[in-house]
Amino acid sequence: xxxxxxxxxxxxxxxxxxxxxxxxxxxxxxxxxxxxxxxxxxxxxxxxxxxxxxxxxxxxxxxxxxxxxxxxxxxxxxxxxxxxxxxxxxxxxxxxxxxxxxxxxxxxxxxxxxxxxxxxxxxxxxxxxxxxxxxxxxxxxxxxxxxxxxxxxxxxxxxxxxxxxxxxxxxxxxxxxxxxxxxxxxxxxxxxxxxxxxxxxxxxxxxxxxxxxxxxxxxxxxxxxxxxxxxxxxxxxxxxxxxxxxxxxxxxxxxxxxxxxxxxxxx
Amino acid sequence: xxxxxxxxxxxxxxxxxxxxxxxxxxxxxxxxxxxxxxxxxxxxxxxxxxxxxxxxxxxxxxxxxxxxxxxxxxxxxxxxxxxxx
Numbered sequence: 001x002x003x004x005x006x007x008x009x010x011x012x013x014x015x016x017x018x019x020x021x022x023x024x025x026x027x028x029x030x031x032x033x034x035x036x037x038x039x040x041x042x043x044x045x046x047x048x049x050x051x052x053x054x055x056x057x058x059x060x061x062x063x064x065x066x067x068x069x070x071x072x073x074x075x076x077x078x079x080x081x082x083x084x085x086x087x088x089x090x091x092x093x094x095x096x097x098x099x100x101x102x103x104x105x106x107x108x109x110x111x112x113x114x115x116x117x118x119x120x121x122x123x124x125x126x127x128x129x130x131x132x133x134x135x136x137x138x139x140x141x142x143x144x145x146x147x148x149x150x151x152x153x154x155x156x157x158x159x160x161x162x163x164x165x166x167x168x169x170x171x172x173x174x175x176x177x178x179x180x181x182x183x184x185x186x187x188x189x190x191x192x193x194x195x196x197x198x199x200x201x202x203x204x205x206x207x208x209x210x211x212x213x214x215x216x217x218x219x220x221x222x223x224x225x226x227x228x229x230x231x232x233x234x235x236x237x238x239x240x241x242x243x244x245x246x247x248x249x250x251x252x253x254x255x256x257x258x259x260x261x262x263x264x265x266x267x
Numbered sequence: 268x269x270x271x272x273x274x275x276x277x278x279x280x281x282x283x284x285x286x287x288x289x290x291x292x293x294x295x296x297x298x299x300x301x302x303x304x305x306x307x308x309x310x311x312x313x314x315x316x317x318x319x320x321x322x323x324x325x326x327x328x329x330x331x332x333x334x335x336x337x338x339x340x341x342x343x344x345x346x347x348x349x350x351x352x
Contacts, residue, residue, distance in 0.1 A: 066333045134326035136286075136294040206287030208330045265285070266332045 015253035018046035022242035050252035055082035057259035070130035081119035088112030117185040124192035155187035169234040179230040186223035214258025221251035271311040298322040
């Protein structure tokens with residue numbers, strides 16, 4: 001098996017182990033103290049580890065790409081977004097694992113999470129520009145405009161019913177604002193994600209495709225996690241919380257694999 | 268002089284692990300068109316071949332960096348030389 005193949009297997013196994021206590025809980029098992037401890041430690045540790053790995057890999061990619069390479073700026077901005085995200089997760093880790101307290105919402109973590117979105121959005125938009133500079137047949141501007149309009153329309157159609165109960169549920173102003181802001185920001189991120197997916201799929205079978213498939217899947221799962229978080233919190237469906245954690249863990253694993261894959265591609 | 272189709276096939280074979288075969292072939296064809304190289308033409312001149320490899324490498328450079336792209340270019344030239352000999 002190749003080095004890249006081994007890394008794929010290692011990531012798959014790590015993600016599987018990390019989500020298992022949450023999946024078992026959803027299935028009605030692992031509900032005791034051991035299961036709770038496994039979810040607390042494994043969940044927090046895996047999320048933070050994957051995000052730190054994503055940030056470190058993106059930073060190394062940006063440092064390795066030469067000046068003038070249009071992907072350098074993309075990876076620098078994406079690294080900044082991942083660093084902010086990892087900082088937010090580190091705050092949650094401190095509350096839950098170090099202090100053994102339920103993490104408040106909102107908290108300092110949300111400052112970092114919210115700050116990461118414009119960075120990640122900018123990075124993805126810059127990536128579209130970088131792809132265009134390759135001179136390869138990646139589709140027309142008209143196609144990209146069509147994708148933008150379609151995804152934006154689908155985001156409104158899917159987002160409105162999901163966000164309606166969030167808006168209607170009484171909650172402190174900042175909490176409600178964040179519960180609406182996260183899914184809205186995610187849906188905004190989905191627009192460049194789908195444009196990039198349409199471009200990257202033309203590279204299927206190659207290492208470039210694997211990098212971007214990882215990253216884009218990660219962003220999509222993050223969006224699903226945030227929409228579920230807002231919706232289930234508003235509907236008081238706390239028993240489905242493990243599903244949200246599964247989405248976040250898989251999302252961060254995919255982001256880390258994508259970023260590490262890009263670093264491996266440069267070596 | 269090397270054959271056009273064989274040269275394009277060699278370029279595609281070397282860059283496919285990075286770009287995937289579909290994009291590698293589409294990119295090579297697109298650049299041939301832009302450079303006025305007839306894909307079904309019998310032979311490709313050295314200048315045309317260098318220009319084609321340079322164009323494909325410029326795009327690859329964005330994904331794999333300058334150093335790795337330079338290695339790939341060397342591999343393409345070595346493969347084409349190997350086929351010609």
